[in-house]
Amino acid sequence: MGVLDECHYHVGVENGVNVEVGGERGAIEDAVRVLLLGLGEDINREGLLKTPLRVAEALRDGTRGYHQNVKGIVSGALFPESGLESTVGSAGGAGGLVIVRDLDLFSYCESCLLPFQVKCHVGYVPSGQRVVGLSKLSRVAEVFAKRLQDPQRLADEICAALQHSIKPTGVAVVLQCSHICFPNSQSDLNNHQGYVRLSVISGSGAFDDEKAGIWTDFLGLLRFRGLTADATRSLEKSWCPSRTICKTPPASDPSLLAAVSSILYALGEDPLREDLVETPARFVNWLMNFKNSNADTKLNGFIRSSMRESSLTMAPSYICSELNLPFWSQCEHHLLPFHGVVHVGYYSSGRAISSVGKSLLQSVVQFYGFKLQVQERLTRQVAEAASSILGEDVIVVVEASHTCMISRGIEKMGSSTATIAVLGRFSTDSTARAKFLQIIPSSA
Amino acid sequence: MGVLDECHYHVGVENGVNVEVGGERGAIEDAVRVLLLGLGEDINREGLLKTPLRVAEALRDGTRGYHQNVKGIVSGALFPESGLESTVGSAGGAGGLVIVRDLDLFSYCESCLLPFQVKCHVGYVPSGQRVVGLSKLSRVAEVFAKRLQDPQRLADEICAALQHSIKPTGVAVVLQCSHICFPNSQSDLNNHQGYVRLSVISGSGAFDDEKAGIWTDFLGLLRFRGLTADATRSLEKSWCPSRTICKTPPASDPSLLAAVSSILYALGEDPLREDLVETPARFVNWLMNFKNSNADTKLNGFIRSSMRESSLTMAPSYICSELNLPFWSQCEHHLLPFHGVVHVGYYSSGRAISSVGKSLLQSVVQFYGFKLQVQERLTRQVAEAASSILGEDVIVVVEASHTCMISRGIEKMGSSTATIAVLGRFSTDSTARAKFLQIIPSSA
Numbered sequence: 025m026g027v028l029d030e031c032h033y034h035v036g037v038e039n040g041v042n043v044e045v046g047g048e049r050g051a052i053e054d055a056v057r058v059l060l061l062g063l064g065e066d067i068n069r070e071g072l073l074k075t076p077l078r079v080a081e082a083l084r085d086g087t088r089g090y091h092q093n094v095k096g097i098v099s100g101a102l103f104p105e106s107g108l109e110s111t112v113g114s115a116g117g118a119g120g121l122v123i124v125r126d127l128d129l130f131s132y133c134e135s136c137l138l139p140f141q142v143k144c145h146v147g148y149v150p151s152g153q154r155v156v157g158l159s160k161l162s163r164v165a166e167v168f169a170k171r172l173q174d175p176q177r178l179a180d181e182i183c184a185a186l187q188h189s190i191k192p193t194g195v196a197v198v199l200q201c202s203h204i205c206f207p208n209s210q211s212d213l214n215n216h217q218g219y220v221r222l223s224v225i226s227g228s229g230a231f232d233d234e235k236a237g238i239w240t241d242f243l244g245l246l247r248f249r250g251l252t253a254d255a256t257r258s259l260e261k262s263w264c265p266s267r268t269i270c271k272t273p274p275a276s277d278p279s280l281l282a283a284v285s286s287i288l289y290a291l292g293e294d295p296l297r298e299d300l301v302e303t304p305a306r307f308v309n310w311l312m313n314f315k316n317s318n319a320d321t322k323l324n325g326f327i328r329s330s331m332r333e334s335s336l337t338m339a340p341s342y343i344c345s346e347l348n349l350p351f352w353s354q355c356e357h358h359l360l361p362f363h364g365v366v367h368v369g370y371y372s373s374g375r376a377i378s379s380v381g382k383s384l385l386q387s388v389v390q391f392y393g394f395k396l397q398v399q400e401r402l403t404r405q406v407a408e409a410a411s412s413i414l415g416e417d418v419i420v421v422v423e424a425s426h427t428c429m430i431s432r433g434i435e436k437m438g439s440s441t442a443t444i445a446v447l448g449r450f451s452t453d454s455t456a457r458a459k460f461l462q463i464i465p466s467s468a
Numbered sequence: 469m470g471v472l473d474e475c476h477y478h479v480g481v482e483n484g485v486n487v488e489v490g491g492e493r494g495a496i497e498d499a500v501r502v503l504l505l506g507l508g509e510d511i512n513r514e515g516l517l518k519t520p521l522r523v524a525e526a527l528r529d530g531t532r533g534y535h536q537n538v539k540g541i542v543s544g545a546l547f548p549e550s551g552l553e554s555t556v557g558s559a560g561g562a563g564g565l566v567i568v569r570d571l572d573l574f575s576y577c578e579s580c581l582l583p584f585q586v587k588c589h590v591g592y593v594p595s596g597q598r599v600v601g602l603s604k605l606s607r608v609a610e611v612f613a614k615r616l617q618d619p620q621r622l623a624d625e626i627c628a629a630l631q632h633s634i635k636p637t638g639v640a641v642v643l644q645c646s647h648i649c650f651p652n653s654q655s656d657l658n659n660h661q662g663y664v665r666l667s668v669i670s671g672s673g674a675f676d677d678e679k680a681g682i683w684t685d686f687l688g689l690l691r692f693r694g695l696t697a698d699a700t701r702s703l704e705k706s707w708c709p710s711r712t713i714c715k716t717p718p719a720s721d722p723s724l725l726a727a728v729s730s731i732l733y734a735l736g737e738d739p740l741r742e743d744l745v746e747t748p749a750r751f752v753n754w755l756m757n758f759k760n761s762n763a764d765t766k767l768n769g770f771i772r773s774s775m776r777e778s779s780l781t782m783a784p785s786y787i788c789s790e791l792n793l794p795f796w797s798q799c800e801h802h803l804l805p806f807h808g809v810v811h812v813g814y815y816s817s818g819r820a821i822s823s824v825g826k827s828l829l830q831s832v833v834q835f836y837g838f839k840l841q842v843q844e845r846l847t848r849q850v851a852e853a854a855s856s857i858l859g860e861d862v863i864v865v866v867e868a869s870h871t872c873m874i875s876r877g878i879e880k881m882g883s884s885t886a887t888i889a890v891l892g893r894f895s896t897d898s899t900a901r902a903k904f905l906q907i908i909p910s911s912a
Contacts, residue, residue, distance in 0.1 A: 071547050103515050103801075105844050108891070111855060115864075115889030116848035123886040124873075155844045157801055159873055162880055237898025244905030245865070245886040357547075357601055400549050400599045404560035411555060420559075421689070429568075429603055436606055437881075442567040442689040445559030447552070454681025461688030 051290040052080035055283035056359065062280045062308075064316035065396060071356050072396070079359050082428070083291060086132055086139065089170030090292045097164055098189040101157035105150065117155050119193065121238065123147035123245050124161045128437045133203060134172035134299050135264035137284070137307045138361065139427055141437070142169060142178070143200040147242050148186060149193035149230050156190050164189070165197075172293060172300070175201040175263060179226035187228040194230030196242050198223065204361055204427065205265040206313065206352050218350075218363065222263040266306040273305035280308045314354040314395050343459055344372045349386050351393035353402060355428050362399065364424030364440075366406055369460035370414040371449065377414065384413060399424055399443050407445035417448035419460050495734040496524035499727035500803065506724045506752075508760035509840060515800050516840070523803050526872070527735060530576055530583065533614030534736045541608055542633040545601035549594065561598050563637065565682065567591035567689050568605045572881045577647060578616035578743050579708035581728070581751045582805065583871055585881070586613060586622070587644040591686050592630060593637035593674050600634050608633070609641075616737060616744070619645040619707060623670035631672040638674030640686050642667065648805055648871065649709040650757065650796050662807065666707040710750040717749035724752045758798040758839050784817040784859070787903055793830050795837035797846060799872050806843065808868030808884075810850055813904035814858040815893065821858065828857060843868055843887050851889035861892035863904050 053076035060067045060075065067073075107118025114120050129142040146161045168181040179197045186195045202219040230238050266273075284304035285295040293300060349366040366389045377385070388409040392402050399422055407420040422443045429436050450456055497520035504511045504519065511517075551562025558564050571588040590605045612625040623641045630639045646663040674682050710717075728748035729739040737744060793810040810833045821829070832853040836846050843866055851864040866887045873880050894900055 074544070100518065103842065105842065106848065108848065108852065108889075111852065111860065111891050113851075113889065113891035113895035115851050115891070116844050119895075120844055120847055120890075121888045122844060125884050125886065126882045127880050128882060150844065155842065158843070158870060158885055162873070162883070237901065240898055240902050241888065241905065244902060245888065247910050398547070398549065398599065399602070400560050400564055400566060400594070403564055404550065404552065407557075407559050408552065408555065416555065426602060429606070436571050438570045438572060439606070440569050441602055442569065444565045444685065444689065445552075445557065446564075447555050447557035447559070451557035451563075454684055457681070458684050458688055461685065466691050 052083060052287050053077060055287045055290075056080065058279055058283035059308075059311060059359070060396075062277060062283075063311065063314060063396060065356075071398065075357060075359065078357055082358055082360070083287065085170075086130075087171055087291045089167045092167045092170070094164050094167055094185045094189050097167070098156060098160050101160045102154050102190070103157065104153055105155045107153060114149075117150045117153040119149055119151070121147060121149050121241055121245070122155065122158075123242065124158055125246060127162050127165060129165060129169040130437075131169040131171070131173040131178060133264050134174055135303060135306060136266040136310060137172070137287075137303060138204060138310075140175075140201055140203040142175075142202075144169075144182075145198040145200075145246050146182065146186070147196045147245075148190060149195075149238065151193040152191070156192075161186065172288075172291070174299065175199055175222050175224045176226070179224045183226040183228050192229065194232070194238065195228050196231040196239065197226045198243075198246060199225075201263070203264060204363070206310065206361065206363075220263055220265055220268075264306075266310055273302060273309040276305055276308040276312070281305060284308060311354075311359075316395055342372050343369055343456060344377070345369045345460065345463055346377070346382060346385055347464060349389045351389045351402070351422075351424075353393040353397045353399075353424075354395070355426060356396035356398060358428040359396075360427040362397075362424045362426040362428070363393075364422060367421040367423075367460075367464050368406070368410050368414070369419040369421075369450070369463075370410070371417040372414075381413060385410060388413075399426075399441055403443040403445045407447055411447050415448075417450055418445075419447070419450040419457060420445045421461070421464060496527060496731050497521060499731045499734075500524065502723055502727040503752075503755060503803070504840075506721060506727075507755065507758060507840060509800075515842065519801060519803065522801055526802055526804070527731065529614075530574075531615055531735045533611045536611045536614070538608050538611055538629045538633050541611070542600060542604050542630075545604045546598050546634065547601065548597055549599045551597060558593075561594045561596070563593055563595070565591060565593050565685055565689070566599065566602075567686065568602055569690060571606050571609060573609060573613040574881075575613040575615070575617040575622060577708050578618055579747060579750060580710040580754060581616070581731075581747060582648060582754075584619075584645055584647040586619075586646075588613075588626075589642040589644075589690050590626065590630070591640045591689075592634060593639075593682065595637040596635070600636075605630065616732075616735070618743065619643055619666050619668045620670070623668045627670040627672050636673065638676070638682065639672045640675040640683065641670045642687075642690060643669075645707070647708060648807070650754065650805065650807075664707055664709055664712075708750075710754055717746060717753040720749055720752040720756070725749060728752060755798075755803075760839055784815040784861075786816050787813055787900060788816040788821070789813045789904065789907055790821070790826060790829055791908060793833045795833045795846070795866075795868075797837040797841045797843075797868075798839065799870060800840035800842060802872040803840075804871040806841075806868045806870040806872070807837075808866060811865040811867075811904075811908050812850070812854050812858070813863040813894070813907075814854070815861045816858075825857060829854060832857075843870075843885055847887040847889045851891055855891050859892075861894055862889075863891070863894040863901060864889045865905070865908060 056076035056079045057067050060072060065072055105117030108115050123145065125145045127144040127146070129144050130139050131142055132138070133140050144165050146165060164185055165182045168178055168185065179199045183195050183197045200221070200223045202221050205218060205220045227234065227239065230236065281304040284307050288295040288300060288303065295304070346368045349368070351366055352361065352363045355362050368385060389406055392405045392409070403420055403422045406422070407418055410420060411418045424441050426441060429439050446457060500520035500523045501511050504516060509516055549561030552559050567589065569589045571590070573586040573588050574583050575586055576582070577584050588609050590609060608629055609626045612622055612629065623643045627639050627641045644665070644667045646665050649662060649664045671678065671683065674680065725748040728751050732739040732744060732747065790812045793812070795810055796805065796807045799806050812829060833850055836849045836853070847864055847866045851862055854864060855862045868885050870885060873883050890901060
């Protein structure tokens, strides 16, 4: 598998990136301003003023692995540990397989610059009567995750670095990766899969042969009983949705492409590296989904001209709901995606909204989603638009996962956010609110 | 609830600790050496040589909140955000409740110095047409978690700090805390609960009244539908097992108590603060569970004299197992607990071991657990001892959660480790290993 090739490892992985060349933070900030202008945004708007700085800091932090050295991590954390004394077999510092399971990492996709999540499992077979501190397996994995990556390369680099620095009988790495996948605006949002998932493996030494019994032990202890080594080897490089959905990205504004290239360069990467050549085009193509269309007026006009569903003489008295309307958006503070679902409640005299009304509501959600946003504003905008369709008594709950909450310093993997807007009767009647909140299905 | 008392907040929370007095790292290292000697350990043993340094670094990192200032975190992250324009109600920057759910934190228990895990949920009601960056809610919570804490105080401090720095209509905090609970050596290990759990709430402003409708909204969005505000308020301070199990810790060696006091002082705490007065006694009492008894010989003698279960003339041919034998141990690299289960497999001619053999096996596991350990060594030692009870063909799997993997820099909350030792036939027969691994129940 080539992962044991120490020379390649040294030159290609540890020192192959031009970390010294990586420009000042200013270069990234300038590039982000170009991209914001390309999105039709006012870069002096208060919410965006510090966005270039935040993006630069997040990217620096997310690719800090380029400046980290594995040797410094492992050295000093190798401990003498006996094997078996007078018995046949393997244990402790001589052959006793050690596995650390379920390490949560995130990395940046080199094809599209979006973060992807990784559930990482690392194992090794100690030799030479010594073991490594367990946390070092996590720290080494982290070094390579914090770079622009592809899942298979990430697995191979973690494997090679551990083999090289610990020099054990063998190393095995299994990664289960999830890449956010945005819908095409055209495709059916409701059937859209939010993530592309890919599992990859890498092994060296005793794990070089994927048919070896030690792989069975490793996978057995991971409880991937249905998962064979064969099934997990990644054969194609194009797991990134931006590669599969659109093989050749359409031509983009050259100044935007140059801006992304300058970001790659500032991070210490070579924008001409084969796997990065089309990254600027893919990133720009994706980012422009969120172009500010300034079409508020158009949408409002459409809503006002559509039939009001609740134009009734008597006060409507039943709470109706439209739940789990999916949305996709881009955090204006970090230029990172957030996505989730919108729940809308309203009063009706017993009749739910028509399918026209329902699809109009989904259009509203999609319209306010696809731009630079903050969740609080999205919630208010959807509530105001919904009220012009559904009447003045409206409650809107938005539940979302924010990439910026997992992929920067705070790294709160399982966190989610909820925001609420209450109009008319819902703002004064806490029993009505409680009734509506009860019917929202648990997202767990 | 007093959490809005800004003066108290300023003096007591932000600046009440003597951060300037906090001594050099050397003081903590010296104290750890005293404790290691008290455990009967050789402080020059290679595995322990850097333990004082590691403990000092982990404690510094785990209490770095003493040196952090909330104001610097929130200022610059308040963004203008409109409320509703022409409708009655609350939304966006004027009254639209915002919640961040499921933030994983850990903190240090001020009663016993062990880390405890926290699932943190924070909400606030924006006012003045401005909202705070979502990640700041997490960062502020982190500042107070990274101190010696008690759950209710932690909730109150997070709440007060957010109220003070954001000045919103109200702030609500719900914490679900889990404290590791070690068994008494005497008690029944199999019925032992591994964690004490406690939920606490704190509210200010609009959340001051725990009967207010806004609390219903908040808890509704947290989906704690069975959990009322009443049920979550902590009435007693003694959630820490070291307080409930043993109200007055027994007298300990004064030099060990002085060592722990000097650690508290070096971290910037006042060892004479009411809630800390008995902490050294509790910590020392707990730590001495792991005193090195040098009783290896005694145990081995016991095992050798016990009846060998598999003294048969024909080769035994069935794989038998003893699964989920619980153990509790102390990581010798970080002086932090790790615990989990041991699974033992062996060959038999069809007869499982007697209840005497089973309880002997549990004694072996408990004996090798209760000391400064590394998981790899524990696995080997249990395998060697098991083989003197069960015959030469033995397989041992240890699955564990390491506090040191969650409570220091790497903070990998969901991670777990697995180690394996294979003796005799199990070391050469991968089918036998696979058979045994299949019967281990999933620990999910």
